[in-house]
Amino acid sequence: MKTSIPPKKINLVIVDRPTEGVIYSSHPNIQWTSSPLLATPPVVRQVLKSIETPSQLEKIMRFMTLEEVSMQVKIVTFVNVIMMGALRKNDMQQSAELNVSVAIFLENFRPQPIKIIQHMQRAAELFPGWTNRWIIFRALRGIEEGSIGSNNQLGGQGGIQSGSISLQDTKTHNLRIQLIQAQKSFDFAKAHLMRLWTLLSRRTVDVDRAMFHGCQAAFHSMQAQNIYQELLQTFSDNPNVLRQYSQLIRQIYTDSKTANDMLEEAELMEQEQIKEEQAINAHNNARLIKGVQNRSQGTQSISQVENHWLSQMDIDENKEGRDSIQGMGDIRSHKVSKHANLRIGSGVSSKNGGMTGSQESIDSRNETIMNVILILLYISLLIVIFLFVFSYIFINSDFTKAVNAAKALRQSINVAEKMCTALEFSTYTMLRILNVDRNSAAEVNSYKSIYDSGFSTLNKTLYELNDEFYQLYKWGFQKDVWKVVDIEWNQLVLNVTVPSTNYTNIIESSVYLQNLPRFMSWAEDSIVQMVADFANIGDLNPDTNRTQFVDMKRHLAPLVFNIPYLGVETMKRISIIANEDVQKYSQSGTMTVLICLAIGILALLIGLLIPMLIQIHRVSSDRKQKMRDICAVTAEDAQIMYNLLENMDDQKTGNANKDLDGENINEEEEEKQHLAQQRSEDVEKKLSSITGIIPMRVIVQLILGTLLIIIIISPFFIVAVYAMDQLVWRAGQIAMNEIRVINVIRLSAFCTIYVSDTTYHVTNDSLVITPTSVYSKVFGSNIFGTDVDELRPSIRSLNQVFASQNSKFQYGSKQADNIGDALFDSTKCKRVQGKDSFIDTIMNEETSCLLPSDIDFPESSISKAQTGAERCLDQNRMPGITYPFNGLESLLDRFQQSIEDLMTRNPEIVDNIPFNDTDFSFIIESARNDILYGLNQIGDYLMDNLDKFSSQYSTILLVLFIALSVIILILSFIFFIPLPQQLREVSSQTQWINIITQTVQKGKSIDQVVFDEELATTVNRMDAAHKQLYETMTIVGKAITDERDKCIKRRKEKEHNDSEKDDVIIASSSILQLMLDVLVWRMSTHCSDEEMLMNKLGLPSVSADQHKSDHVQIMRKLMKFHEEVLKCFKQFEDEINLIKVEQEIKKKAIQESGGEKVNLSKTIVELPTSEDCLTFFSTLQNVHLKTIDCEFALFMGEKVGQSLLDLQINLDAFEEMPSVRQFMDSSQDVSMTEKMYYDETVERIKQRSLGIMGNQMGFFNPSSLGNPILASSGN
Structure with a gap:
């Protein structure tokens, strides 16, 4: 398209006309007319018939570049008519190219900036090509620059005016776009409403389709109303908005009164705008005239004083003009606010235009219910979050308590272990001393090394015992174990037997009643006595300075009679308390989790799901009732409403009185009633089975949101339950492993006493004490320390318990039967064999040593003092073992078998068992070397895992708590917060259907011009x-x-x-x-x-x-x-x-x-x-x-x-x-x-008046005014 058009010359005189040949050479398709070029309708129609595309019309534009053609006024007028006629053709209205062509034509031949801008903007909306986009851009920019230039010539406010014009063009464009959108929604609403009346005009109503078209009409109608409402707020002084809005109010709601009020208001607005524009134009004209007069006087001949006076006068006049215009603007703003008040008072501003007071109360009640549901929603979510926070705090507290109880469980067993270790070291040292005593060739240094080894080892054990019991006592004091548990420590009475002996027999005994703390103090004092016995050797004559064996045996007797049974079983009671704490906190945490989860789900059901379902049912029932009401409209009334809408919609030659696609109802009254009854029953039947009233997305969103929240919070509770359960069996594994350590030490000590025959014979049976404070599967009293025959069954029974403990530790609680031991039976373990690689390595992997390399080992009867690495190289440390061996399990099997073999020997030869017997040596040496440290490695590993587990899961619970809390809030905003609004929309559509039902009566009289009370004088x-x-x-x-x-x-x-x-x-x-x-x-x-x-x-x-x-x-x-x-x-x-x-x-x-x-x-x-x-x-x-x-x-x-x-x-x-x-x-x-x-009309009326006055007055009765037959009387 040619965009550069030569500027039009002023006072152009055509001297010579180019010949037709010249014109044909450049425009071979031009056609000359021999008749006057007048834009008569037949000619215009004939020309438009030949134009099928905008490109053909653009070619017509090219002829206008010829000066001889473009200077002809008739030609320009003719082309203008053709252009405007082409724009009315349906197939060209959506052409960007045509709008650009029309704008260019207007720019050159009909300078009308507003229309040019309209066509350019219209073309921009119709997706033009790149060339047309550039033309549109340059044209609009040129208009804008031209406005700026002309405004700058008027004075210093030109820039402001230009900006205002540009802003005004943008607002006008936005207004037009929004009006188009509103009109489109209005048309859709009207089409669906007409379809609704069509369906209702039939004998049988398709309720599903009727409800669909009703809802669609409601949606588009309310969409259009919302746009109009926004426009009324943004463009409150634009009468076109009110006029277009009034059409919706009249045609959809048949509310003629409100529509008329809006039209009146639009008229008032327009009159005020005309007055304001006239005042502004008058003021601007006065300023322009004044400026011309000032410039004509010549500025050089005016003095400085005169210039100052004239400037001051201009300022005053401008101020007066601005004040007058500002005052008019204030009056206009006041009137606009009055118009807004009129709209509100007439009910137009409500979203359901034309609503009655009862309908507004219904909407108010619905809004209240929705607000209550929204409040319940927030409350239920807050309850869920509160329970979530509470469960996290409670679970974290219980988890920490359970971890501490598991640690206390090990500490209590460690206390018993240290007491047994002190007994075992004492018996082992005394065995070595007794062995040296029997060997007459022994040197004095042998005693010194034995005493030094016993002293250092026992002294270290005493220190560890003191520290372990302090930690345990602190846990028990912090957890109120002394006061709360069934067996209170301060009230636990121990019958401590302190025998007085000679070398072999107990000659007398004293019994002290002590609670646990005093017992531990007494036990430590007894161990201190043994430490002193082993330290009492100097460089002088050992026969006179060292403690004699008989004295050591007498000092050892309290430990033998009280530690293995009373002391160990008492600490096991504390372990049971700690284990019960672990299980109690685990169960408490689990129950808290389940209760919080149940309450949270219940809160969601009661506070969210149930109210929403009730409201959904209520909205659904309300919709059915409103559909029942609208379906009760008779077919005749529905046809009337359809014809009414169709007549309103028919703006051209249209389809007036078009028959509905329903069925004509023309029966008698009784038949009509019968049909109405059948129709009502049919509607009722269809309504009972109708679905889809509430959009499926609402129900899915509600259920899915609830399920998602339950699913989202479930991982936290699952992890918490899993962590609690893990703590129980981890604590059980620790307890079972530490009990094995105690039993290894006790079995070693008992075997030493058994072989060395360091038992104490009782001369008085009444001195044997049967404690009532504790119970043991192995021991019934302390009689095991009085004779080897009494000691043997205790050792065998203890060995059987030890075997059960090994089996339970390896294979778990499911594979172990109860044995009557309280700690054993209450401990829960999971299988570790094949489940834990580290424990499998210790227990079953082939190795030559289980000793740590960073520990110094004391001297033994077989090995000298060595480091761990050196002791590992000593393959004589455990007699009877072939290296490498198959892990700790093989050593434990050999340990138990050696004890069983030792106990099954002929009792007559027990006294003759040598101290270097292979079975005996393996028992006492392995218990102090690989078996002990293998079990200790497992115990340390389990404790490290417990610490890692507690730290890891505490972090996991915290992260889950924070993350899930955020997710719950996000889900609530995504799924639940929009639900009330969606139900409001459904309810609004229902109320809209109700309003449409009520418009039937008004629709029957909508074509009447009503004189209401507001018009009365x-x-x-x-x-x-x-x-x-x-x-x-x-x-x-x-x-x-x-x-x-x-x-x-x-x-x-x-x-x-x-x-x-x-x-x-x-x-x-x-x-x-x-x-x-x-x-x-x-x-x-x-x-x-x-x-x-x-x-x-x-x-x-x-x-x-x-x-x-x-x-x-x-x-x-x-x-x-x-x-x-x-x-x-x-x-x-x-x-x-x-x-x-x-x-x-x-x-x-x-x-x-x-x-x-x-x-x-x-x-x-x-x-x-x-x-x-x-x-x-x-x-x-x-x-x-x-x-x-x-x-x-x-x-x-x-x-x-x-x-x-x-x-x-x-x-x-x-x-x-x-x-x-x-x-x-x-x-x-x-x-x-x-x-x-006017004169013709008045004359005709006068003539008729004279004829009427001659006895034809009946004609003017309004009831007969519409009779066409009477027209002849006036003609």
């Missing part, structure tokens, strides 16, 4: 005349609609009628002329009466002039409407009369074209619709009645009596308005055409 004389005028308007409007339908019907019949009948004379224009004349007649008579009263009563001239001016404007509007209606109908009648001629032409054209299809032009005449008539009549004088007439009524009430106010005026007695006659005769604003048309 309280003067019966005026109100009676006004009511009669409104009745006349209703009759005239109905007549126009009826004649319109008849004309359309006749045209269709004429188009499809091929017979040779004579044409029927169509008198619609004549009938309507008579109807409209009557309306003018009565309006003139009424206004004449008012003006007569003004003059008679002496109404002030200002008010009288304003009143008469309003009368003139009302009459001018009415006469304009009179003229346009008759013109449309006459043109339409001409089109109908030409149909037969066109058909003949068509037949002839088909014959000439050989049977090809020939398209004839269609009529483009638009007949006024009922909506047009109703809108015009409803806004013709409402504002006048509410303002001017009310003021005049007040004036009359003060001046005259009631009899004159109640006098009824005969509107059929024609009186011409003096004010209108004066205006028509003297005003310069009246065109000759308008005056002539």
Whole structure:
């Protein structure tokens, strides 16, 4: 497209015209016309027929680049008509190229910036190509720059004005886009509503489809209303928004009153804007004239003082002008706010326009219910989060307590282990001393090394015992073990036996009653005595300085009689307490988790799911009831509503009185009732099984959100339960392993006593104590220390318990039976064999040593003092073992077997068992070497795992708590927060359906121009005349609609009628002329009466002039409407009369074209619709009645009596308005055409009035006004 058009020259004189050959050379397709180029309708139609695409029209534009063509006014006018006509073609309206072409044409030949901007912006919306985009950009930029340049010439405020214009263009563009969107939604709503009435007009109602179209109509209607509401807030002074909004209120809700109020308000806005623009233009013109006068005086001849004076005068004048405009703007803002108040008062501002008070209360109740549900939703979510926080705090506390209890469990067993270790070291050292005593060749240094080894080892054990018991005592004190547990430490009475012995026999015994702390103090004192015995050797004669064996045995007796049984079993009782704490806290945490989870789910159900389901059921029931109500609308009423909407929608020659696709109902009354009953039953049956009232996404969203929250919080509770369960069996593994250590040490000590026969024979059976504070599967009393025969069954029984402990540790609690030991039976273990690689390595992997390399080992009867690495190289450390061996398990099996072999030997030879016996040596040496340290490695490993486990899962629980809390909040915002709003939308659609149901009654009378109480003036004389005028308007409007339908019907019949009948004379224009004349007649008579009263009563001239001016404007509007209606109908009648001629032409054209299809032009005449008539009549004088007439009524009430106010005026007695006659005769604003048309109408009315006065008064009865037969009486 050629975009650079030569600038138009001013006063161009064509000296010579190029020859046709020159023009043909550059434009070979140009066609010259021999007839005058006039844009008559036939010519325009013929040209438009030849234009099929915008590209063809663009070629026409190229001829306008020829100066000789473009200088011809008729050619420019003709092209302009062609352009505008092409824009009305349906197939070209959406062409960006055509809009750009029209804009370029206007820019060069019809400079109209507003229209140019509109076409350019319209083209920009239609997805233009890159070339057209550049043209649009440059054109809009050029217009903007031109505005800036022209504004800069006016003064310093040009930049501000330019910015305002640009901003105003943007706002106008946005307004237009939003109005288009609102109109589109309005059209959709109307289409769905028409389809709803179509379905309701049938004998059998398809409830599913009816509800679908009702909901869609509600959705699009409310969408359009929301857009209009936003526009009313943003563009509160734009009358077009109100006008377009009023169409929705009238057509969808059949609320004529509110629509009329909005139209009146739009008229007021427009009048105010005109006044404001006139004031601004007058002010700007005054400034421009003043500026020209100042510049013409010459600035050089004006002194500095004069310049200062003139500048000050300009400032003052500008200030006065700005103040006056600002004051007008304030008045306008006040009136705009008043209009807004009017909209709110009329109910237009509500989202369900035209709602009644009961409906508003229903909406208020629904809103309250939704708010309650929303509050319950938040409360339930807060409860869930609170329970989540509480469960985390509680579980974390229980978890920490359980971990501490598990550690205390090991500490209590370690205390027993250290006591047993002290006994075992003591017996082992005494065994070595006894062995040296039996060997006469032993050297003194042998005693010294034995005593030194016993002293250092026992002293270290004493230190460890003291530290372990302190830690245990601190745990028990912090956890109130002393006060709370069943066996309280401070009340646990131990029958401590302190025997007094000689070398072999107990000669006497003392029994002390001690609680546990004192017992531990006593045990430590006894161990200290043994430490002192081993330390009591010097460099002097060992026979006199070292403690004798008999004294050591006497000092050892309290340990033998009290530590293995009373001390160990007492500490096991503490272990049981700690183990019970672990299980108690685990169960407590688990129960807390389950309770919190249950309460959380219950809170979601009670606070969210159940109320939402109840509300869903309520909304669904309400929808069914409203559908039941709307389906109860009769088929006749539904057809009336459909026809009403169709007539409103038919803006052109349309499809008036189109039959519905429903069934015509024309039965008798009884049959109608029967059909209505059947229809009601059918609707009820369908409603009982209808689904989809509540969108499936709402129910899915509700259930899915609830399930997701439950699923989301479940990992936290699962991890917590798992962690608690893990603590129980981890603590059980630790306890079982440490008990094995104790039993290894006890078995080693017992075997040493057994082989060395260091038992103490009792001379008095009453000295044997049976403790009542503890119970043991192995021991019943301390009689095991009195004789080897008593000791043997205890050792064998202890060895069996040891075997059960090994089995339970390896294979778990499921593979172990209870043995009657409280700690053993209460401990829960999981299988470790094959489950833990480290323990499997220690227990079963082939190795040569289980000793740690970083520990120093004391001297033994076989090995000297060595490091761990050195001791590992010593393969004599455990006699009878072949290296490498198969892990700790093989050593334990050999250990148990050696004990069993030792115990099954002939009792007669027990005294003769050598100290270096292989089984015996293996027992005592392995218990102090690989077995002990192998079990210790497992114990340390289990404790390290417990620490790692507690730290790891504490972190996991914390991370899960924080992450899941955030996820819960996010899910609630995604799934639950929108639910009430979605239900509100469903409820709003339901209420909309209810409102539509109520519009049926209003729809029956929507075509009436209603005179309501707001228009009353309280003067019966005026109100009676006004009511009669409104009745006349209703009759005239109905007549126009009826004649319109008849004309359309006749045209269709004429188009499809091929017979040779004579044409029927169509008198619609004549009938309507008579109807409209009557309306003018009565309006003139009424206004004449008012003006007569003004003059008679002496109404002030200002008010009288304003009143008469309003009368003139009302009459001018009415006469304009009179003229346009008759013109449309006459043109339409001409089109109908030409149909037969066109058909003949068509037949002839088909014959000439050989049977090809020939398209004839269609009529483009638009007949006024009922909506047009109703809108015009409803806004013709409402504002006048509410303002001017009310003021005049007040004036009359003060001046005259009631009899004159109640006098009824005969509107059929024609009186011409003096004010209108004066205006028509003297005003310069009246065109000759308008005056002539008015004069003709008045003359015709006068003639009819004279004929009517001759005994034809019945014609003017409003009830007979619409009878077309009476038209002949006036013609």
